[in-house]
Amino acid sequence: MNALHTVTTPEAEDVLAMAGEVWATFLGEEPLLPAGPAEQAPGWSAAVTVTGAWPGMVVIELSTAAAHAVATRMLGTPQADEADTTDAVGELVNIVGGNVKSLMPEPSVLSLPVVTTGRIAVPTGQVEVVRLDLEWLGEPVALRVHAHDDSTEGGIR
Amino acid sequence: MHALIIDDSRTMRIILRRILGDLGFTTAEAGDGQQALDAIAAGPVPDLCLVDWNMPVMDGYTFVQRVRANAEHRNITLMMVTTESSHGHVVKALAAGAHEYVIKPFTPEAITEKLELLGLVRNGVPA
Numbered sequence: 001m002n003a004l005h006t007v008t009t010p011e012a013e014d015v016l017a018m019a020g021e022v023w024a025t026f027l028g029e030e031p032l033l034p035a036g037p038a039e040q041a042p043g044w045s046a047a048v049t050v051t052g053a054w055p056g057m058v059v060i061e062l063s064t065a066a067a068h069a070v071a072t073r074m075l076g077t078p079q080a081d082e083a084d085t086t087d088a089v090g091e092l093v094n095i096v097g098g099n100v101k102s103l104m105p106e107p108s109v110l111s112l113p114v115v116t117t118g119r120i121a122v123p124t125g126q127v128e129v130v131r132l133d134l135e136w137l138g139e140p141v142a143l144r145v146h147a148h149d150d151s152t153e154g155g156i157r
Numbered sequence: 158m159h160a161l162i163i164d165d166s167r168t169m170r171i172i173l174r175r176i177l178g179d180l181g182f183t184t185a186e187a188g189d190g191q192q193a194l195d196a197i198a199a200g201p202v203p204d205l206c207l208v209d210w211n212m213p214v215m216d217g218y219t220f221v222q223r224v225r226a227n228a229e230h231r232n233i234t235l236m237m238v239t240t241e242s243s244h245g246h247v248v249k250a251l252a253a254g255a256h257e258y259v260i261k262p263f264t265p266e267a268i269t270e271k272l273e274l275l276g277l278v279r280n281g282v283p284a
Contacts, residue, residue, distance in 0.1 A: 025262035026172070074168045076175065084168075091166040094211070095261045098240020106243045110211055112165070 007147045008054055009129035010103045016132055018099045019143055022092070023136065027073045030137055037133045038140035043067055045120035046089045048097035052108030055148035057126055058097035061119065062089065066139035090115045100145055122146055158283035161203040162186045163193040163220065164238070165212040169261075173207055173238065176265045180272065181282045190215030194223060203233060205277055208255070210239035210246065218250060225254030234275055238263065 016032075023032050043064030050056045062070065071080030071088035080088065090113035101108050114120065122128075126146035134141045160182045162173045170186045177184050185203070187193035189212040197203065206224070208217040215223075217237060224230050236257040237250045247258050257271045272278040 022262045025264060071168070075171055087166055088168040091168045094166070095240050098242065098261065101240075102242040107245055110240065112211060112213060 007127060007129060007149050008104065009147055010100055010145060012130045012132060014103055015100060015130050015143065015145060018103070019096055019132070019134075022095050022099065026092070026095075027070060027136075032134045032136050032141065035133050035135035035140065038063070038142060040140075041119055042140075042142065044085065044089055044115065044117055046093035046113055046115040047120050048093050048113050049111040050097070050101050050104070050108045051111070053106055054101070054104035054108050056100075056104070056129075057122060057146040058093060058100045059120055059122070059142075059144040059146065060089070060093045060096060061140075061142040061144070063139040063141075066136055066141055069137055069139070086115045096143065125149060158205065158277065159183045159185070159201055159203045160205040160207065161193055161196060162207050163188075163190065163212070163217065164207075164209040165189055166209075169209065169238075173268070176268050177207075179265070180269065180278055189213055190217060190220030190223070193220055197224070197230065197233075202230065205234045205236065205272075205275075207236050207238045210237060210241045210250075218253060221250060221253045221255050234277060236271060236275070238268075 020032055042061035044067035045061045047057055047059045067085050067089050068080050071085040074088045094113045098110055101110055125148055127149045128144055129147045130145035132143040160177050162170045162184055164170050165188050174184050187196050191214045210217040221235050235255045237255050238259045240261045242260045276284055
């Protein structure tokens with residue numbers, strides 16, 4: 001059996017629509033636009049994990065400029081330091097992750113967000129089921145949803 | 158009218174502070190449920206608490222239970238503001254004593270509308 005047959009996945013269009021609403025609500029009028037894969041590694045990454053009926057992980061990757069723009073816009077300040085950026089990007093993935101969770105079978109529990117510079121590690125046993133390569137303010141933004149694959153040993157549940 | 162904003166994200170506290178400030182509320186902030194209980198004990202007792210669900214140390218659901226277990230705090234209005242959007246979470250929070258439930262993302266208008274429904278805001282200012 002193909003491993004993906006055991007994985008429940010959200011629809012990419014639903015994830016994109018939800019992310020667009022989050023962006024419009026907190027980050028201003030400039031839309032998230034479809035784009036090709038980023039040529040460079042992300043400057044910042046943030047993730048939340050979901051455990052329960054739908055075990056999975058939601059990851060947002062942003063360029064450094066995009067991450068700082070997230071922070072300044074959410075905080076309403078002209079500049080953002082590293083702590084500001086960590087908090088703002090963490091809240092962004094918390095909201096996006098919570099809304100992805102709402103698309104999936106319940107009951108599930110959402111973790112607190114993890115934020116790091118660079119790329120975030122995805123645990124063994126998670127397969128990427130949605131990848132949205134996007135552009136915001138001319139900067140790369142990627143939204144990835146991983147789901148636990150029952151056929152993969154050693155993963156988280 | 159005094160509000161206590163309880164969220165582990167400083168970013169979200171700032172967003173909510175801006176909205177409540179525009180409505181004429183004075184505000185205080187706490188980063189988790191335990192900090193919020195400590196703030197209430199120290200005073201002033203808030204008229205309104207905006208409560209996130211997922212927080213370290215003490216989550217918002219436990220905070221709601223603890224506030225409702227104290228008869229001295231029966232006049233505090235509790236409004237959940239959270240990404241937890243399942244029917245089960247909403248029912249659980251309301252059964253524990255929360256008065257309203259707002260799901261992130263929200264607009265300032267959504268918060269204002271809920272506060273009007275609760276009778277805490279009228280014509281854009283605290284009632």
